Amino acid sequence: MKTLLAVCILIFAQLVLPSFIIVKRGISESDQKDAIDAANKFRREYAKKNDIANMNELTYDAENEKLAEADSQCEGPTRNEIYIFSDFDRVDMATEVFFKTIACTKAPKPCKFTFENKRQIINEGDYFCVVGPRKSQVKNFTTSIGEPGSKCPEETVSKDGLCGINGGYLVNFNLLILFLSIFYALM
Numbered sequence: 001m002k003t004l005l006a007v008c009i010l011i012f013a014q015l016v017l018p019s020f021i022i023v024k025r026g027i028s029e030s031d032q033k034d035a036i037d038a039a040n041k042f043r044r045e046y047a048k049k050n051d052i053a054n055m056n057e058l059t060y061d062a063e064n065e066k067l068a069e070a071d072s073q074c075e076g077p078t079r080n081e082i083y084i085f086s087d088f089d090r091v092d093m094a095t096e097v098f099f100k101t102i103a104c105t106k107a108p109k110p111c112k113f114t115f116e117n118k119r120q121i122i123n124e125g126d127y128f129c130v131v132g133p134r135k136s137q138v139k140n141f142t143t144s145i146g147e148p149g150s151k152c153p154e155e156t157v158s159k160d161g162l163c164g165i166n167g168g169y170l171v172n173f174n175l176l177i178l179f180l181s182i183f184y185a186l187m
Contacts (some may be wrong), residue, residue: 027065035104035127036060044148044161053146054153058102059163063101064130071075076143096131104129 039058047055107122122128144151149158156163 030105031106032060032065035129036102038127039102039129039131047089047148047161051145052097053144053151054059055068055097055148055162056100056156057159058099058131059165061101061132063103064101064132068105068128070104071145097143098133099131100133102129102131112146163175 036058043055043058046052104127107124107126107128110122110124112121148161149163152158152163155167156164157182
C-alpha cells in the first residue's frame, strides 16, 4: 500500500511540478500561456497569408525559459539563441517554419540592444522569448506550400493551420503509467 501511495505522489508531482516551476521563476503560467498563444496566433496568420502547409505550433520548453530569463536582464543576448519579442513581427525569425519550442519571460526593466543587426527596444513588462531549435539543429526540413496544416509531418496533427503534437498524448501516457503502477502494486 505504501508503494502505491509513493507512486501516486510521484506521478502527481510530475503533472503539477512544471506549472510550479513557471510561477517560481517570476512569470505566471497564465502569462506564459498568453505569450505562447500570441506567438502561435501570429504564426497561424502568417501561414494562412503565405500558404505554408507545414508550419509548426510552438510549445513550452523549460530550457528555453531558463535562457529567456537569463538574457532578459538588459545586457543583451549573450548566447547564440533565437529571440522574439512582444510584437512578433519585429524579428523575422518568428516565422521560421521549423521552430517547435518557445518560452517567455517579462522584461524586468526597459532596455535597448542590437540583435540581428537591428536596434531592439524592450519595454518593461514586454515578453522576451527564446524559440528553437536552431536552424543548424534541423535536418532536411523544407517549407511546403498549400493549405495551412495540410502537410504536417507524421508525428504531428493539424491544429487550426499549424502542425502540433496531439495534446492528449502526455496525459494518456501518464494515465497509463498510473494504471500500470496500481496494477503492479496490487499484484
